[in-house]
Amino acid sequence: MKALVYHGPNKKSWEEKPKPNITHPADAIVKIVKTTICGTDLHILKGDVPEVVDGRILGHEGVGVIEEVGASVGNFKKGDHVLISCITSCGKCSYCKQGMYSHCENGGWILGHLIDGTQAEYVRIPYADNSLYLIPPGADEEALVMLSDILPTGFECGVLNGQIKPGDTVAIVGSGPVGLAALLTAQFYSPAEIIMIDLDDNRLAVAKTFGATQTVNSRQENAIKVVMELTGNKGVDAAIEAVGIPATFELCEQIIAPGGRIANIGVHGKSAELHLETLWSRNISITTRLVDTVTVPMLLRTVQSHKLKPNQLITHHFKLSEVVKAYDTFQHADREKALKVIMTNQ
Numbered sequence: 202m203k204a205l206v207y208h209g210p211n212k213k214s215w216e217e218k219p220k221p222n223i224t225h226p227a228d229a230i231v232k233i234v235k236t237t238i239c240g241t242d243l244h245i246l247k248g249d250v251p252e253v254v255d256g257r258i259l260g261h262e263g264v265g266v267i268e269e270v271g272a273s274v275g276n277f278k279k280g281d282h283v284l285i286s287c288i289t290s291c292g293k294c295s296y297c298k299q300g301m302y303s304h305c306e307n308g309g310w311i312l313g314h315l316i317d318g319t320q321a322e323y324v325r326i327p328y329a330d331n332s333l334y335l336i337p338p339g340a341d342e343e344a345l346v347m348l349s350d351i352l353p354t355g356f357e358c359g360v361l362n363g364q365i366k367p368g369d370t371v372a373i374v375g376s377g378p379v380g381l382a383a384l385l386t387a388q389f390y391s392p393a394e395i396i397m398i399d400l401d402d403n404r405l406a407v408a409k410t411f412g413a414t415q416t417v418n419s420r421q422e423n424a425i426k427v428v429m430e431l432t433g434n435k436g437v438d439a440a441i442e443a444v445g446i447p448a449t450f451e452l453c454e455q456i457i458a459p460g461g462r463i464a465n466i467g468v469h470g471k472s473a474e475l476h477l478e479t480l481w482s483r484n485i486s487i488t489t490r491l492v493d494t495v496t497v498p499m500l501l502r503t504v505q506s507h508k509l510k511p512n513q514l515i516t517h518h519f520k521l522s523e524v525v526k527a528y529d530t531f532q533h534a535d536r537e538k539a540l541k542v543i544m545t546n547q
């Protein structure tokens with residue numbers, strides 16, 4: 202089969218690899234139908250994730266068709282259409298029992314990281330019963346690719362941890378696919394205001410069409426001043442960090458209202474300053490989370506009922522064999538006005 206293979210920082214190629222086999226009775230082999238590229242794949246290519254070894258097939262998102270199942274797989278059979286979770290979970294360990302699949306003792310984020318991933322014609326999925334979701338007949342499979350990672354990430358790490366409530370004032374720092382996923386799913390709870398902050402005018406314009414009530418380009422305007430003016434000098438009830446750099450986390454600390462929640466989503470490579478000298482008395486809480494994907498069944502139902510329209514996040518289409526070109530587009534997201542790129546295995 203063909204796959205997109207990592208060969209060390211800044212090196213990747215679309216090349217021949219052996220088709221995966223069942224190696225454990227709980228495995229399934231899935232023929233990929235559609236997959237995409239995540240910002241995290243770009244981090245890997247920069248060399249930021251050293252556990253990824255030369256020869257690894259990248260990708261942790263996608264939908265496909267079951268090709269073969271191991272002897273202990275009970276929920277799926279050959280021919281079933283499935284959504285692949287970016288998080289592999291055994292369903293049996295203590296973390297899985299708490300719904301904290303991201304910390305599964307036998308899985309977690311391993312796809313396209315510690316084991317071969319989904320940017321390939323076929324992928325082996327361990328613990329298939331708990332790590333795959335059956336796609337209902339007639340569903341828009343392309344839209345469901347957004348449920349492998351970014352929608353549960355925006356929802357679980359941002360909206361649920363930020364405890365968004367009706368009438369809240371919310372700021373989302375970062376208007377990339379993950380920040381936009383938080384914007385879409387925050388609206389389940391009818392907050393009064395959602396202020397999107399980014400440096401990219403195109404992404405802010407997209408955010409407006411997705412329901413943002415205000416947008417702030419923090420390159421052109423002082424985001425703290427604008428948020429304070431918009432909130433009568435109180436700050437926001439929830440600040441969601443969806444970038445992953447010290448400046449944006451520290452911005453959340455400066456715009457949070459008394460009693461507010463800072464929900465961090467971004468993957469941070471550097472330490473950010475915690476300003477306890479100003480925050481100690483403000484009754485705030487700060488949360489962090491690696492996406493668990495426990496909300497995928499619920500998100501699937503909201504997509505089926507058209508409450509959530511994740512295909513709004515898809516801007517570009519390629520054949521799977523054009524994956525190198527798709528990476529080029531995704532790597533130049535501002536120039537290309539790209540959000541999520543879909544690759545179809547034809």
Ligand SMILES: NC(=O)c1ccc[n+]([C@@H]2O[C@H](COP(=O)([O-])OP(=O)(O)OC[C@H]3O[C@@H](n4cnc5c(N)ncnc54)[C@H](O)[C@@H]3O)[C@@H](O)[C@H]2O)c1
Pocket residue numbers: 239240241350354358374375376377378379380398399400401404419443444445446448449465466467468469490491492
């Ligand atoms: N916690 C998790 O489980 C989890 C899962 C997936 C992704 N992530 C992380 O979420 C973050 C967002 O992911 P994404 O795919 O949307 O990334 P992205 O890079 O596409 O989007 C980030 C956005 O932040 C904006 N930005 C950059 N610097 C800024 C600044 N100083 N002020 C305001 N905006 C700024 C960029 O213009 C861009 O639109 C990343 O750090 C990613 O690694 C976390």
Ligand SMILES: [Zn+2]
Pocket residue numbers: 239240241242261287350351
């Ligand atoms: Zn991802």
Ligand SMILES: [Zn+2]
Pocket residue numbers: 290291292293294295296297304305306307308
């Ligand atoms: Zn587990």
